[in-house]
Amino acid sequence: MLLKNKEQRAIELFDLGYSLNKIATQIHSCPGDISRFIKSTGRKIIPNSIKGQNKKSHTCRYCGIVFLAYGDRSFCSKKCKDEGARIWTEEKILKTIRAKRNNKGMVTSDGEATLATVARRMFGSWALACEIAGCIPAINKTSNCSICGKRIDHSNGNRNYCSKECSQIGKVRMWKRYWNVRRTIYKDGDLFDAEEIFDRDDWNCHICGKPINPSEKHPAPMSATIDHLIPILKGGRHIRENVKAAHLRCNIQKGTDIP
Numbered sequence: 433m434l435l436k437n438k439e440q441r442a443i444e445l446f447d448l449g450y451s452l453n454k455i456a457t458q459i460h461s462c463p464g465d466i467s468r469f470i471k472s473t474g475r476k477i478i479p480n481s482i483k484g485q486n487k488k489s490h491t492c493r494y495c496g497i498v499f500l501a502y503g504d505r506s507f508c509s510k511k512c513k514d515e516g517a518r519i520w521t522e523e524k525i526l527k528t529i530r531a532k533r534n535n536k537g538m539v540t541s542d543g544e545a546t547l548a549t550v551a552r553r554m555f556g557s558w559a560l561a562c563e564i565a566g567c568i569p570a571i572n573k574t575s576n577c578s579i580c581g582k583r584i585d586h587s588n589g590n591r592n593y594c595s596k597e598c599s600q601i602g603k604v605r606m607w608k609r610y611w612n613v614r615r616t617i618y619k620d621g622d623l624f625d626a627e628e629i630f631d632r633d634d635w636n637c638h639i640c641g642k643p644i645n646p647s648e649k650h651p652a653p654m655s656a657t658i659d660h661l662i663p664i665l666k667g668g669r670h671i672r673e674n675v676k677a678a679h680l681r682c683n684i685q686k687g688t689d690i691p
Contacts, residue, residue, distance in 0.1 A: 442466055446475065494519075518554070525551050529565040578602060621670030630656050630677045639682035653681040663688040 438459045445455045452463045452470075459466075470477060487500040494512035499505075507513040528547060551561035577584055579598035593599040635644045635656070648655040659678035662668030666688060678686070 439469060442469060443473065446470055452477070521550070522554055525554060525561060526565040529562060529567055533567045622672055624672060626656070626658055629658055629672070629675055632672075633677040635677065637679045637682055638676040639678050639686055642679070644677060644679060650680065653679065655680045657683045659683045659686065662690055666690065 438461060441459050442455055442461075445458055450458070452466050455461075455466050456463045467477060489498055490501055490505045490508075491498055492508040492512050493506045494516040495508065497508055499508045501508075507516055525547070529551070551557075555561040555564065576582065577594040577598055578592055579601050580594065582594040584594050593602055630644070630646075635646060636642070637644055639659070644656045645654060646656070650657070657678055657680045658675050659682075660668045660670070661674050661676060664670065668674050
């Protein structure tokens with residue numbers, strides 16, 4: 433916001449051809465405030481890069497209308513620019529698809545993850561993009577969804593589920609099976625506290641051999657955890673003889689390996 437005594441001076445300097453930075457230096461104000469004030473008076477601020485140039489006649493590459501603009505312009509508006517970019521991308525995708533088809537006119541998306549992803553985004557599906565390009569999408573294999581049994585086309589990549597809903601149901605079932613296995617095995621194990629194992633092993637990690645800091649709390653990488661020498665999922669039991677203290681990071685890196 434400019435003061436009244438500075439507004440008149442800013443207009444005078446602007447009409448004389450001063451830049452916004454020079455005006456700001458003269459009247460000790462912010463260039464942003466000066467720019468907003470100048471625009472509010474109806475005056476047009478021309479960038480320094482095109483000052484002294486005259487507007488040229490251009491033809492929009494999308495809608496075809498003739499318009500006046502400074503410098504080199506291919507589109508008359510942002511809307512035409514976006515639509516032109518979309519058409520150019522579609523043409524490039526179709527050209528790439530046609531170049532990859534074989535003698536039988538078939539094309540596959542194997543090894544072309546980026547091409548298939550962009551084609552699905554622009555046309556809705558890989559099969560529709562191939563159809564517009566005049567090609568036949570090669571279906572490598574098909575399978576049934578493990579949840580609803582619907583047939584899955586693997587031309588867009590290998591999948592186990594037909595939709596996000598089925599994928600979510602599958603993940604829930606997987607975790608239920610995982611915890612059911614652990615509960616079943618824990619029934620035959622020992623009941624003990626983690627601190628008991630840490631004190632027994634003198635707070636030393638059996639994997640890297642370095643000491644464990646008791647003040648480190650989960651999920652810190654160097655916090656204390658219990659590691660099963662023979663993993664539960666590989667038949668190991670939750671007993672004192674099968675567990676040792678370990679850093680969280682070492683335990684994760686070890687995974688289900690048996691030393």
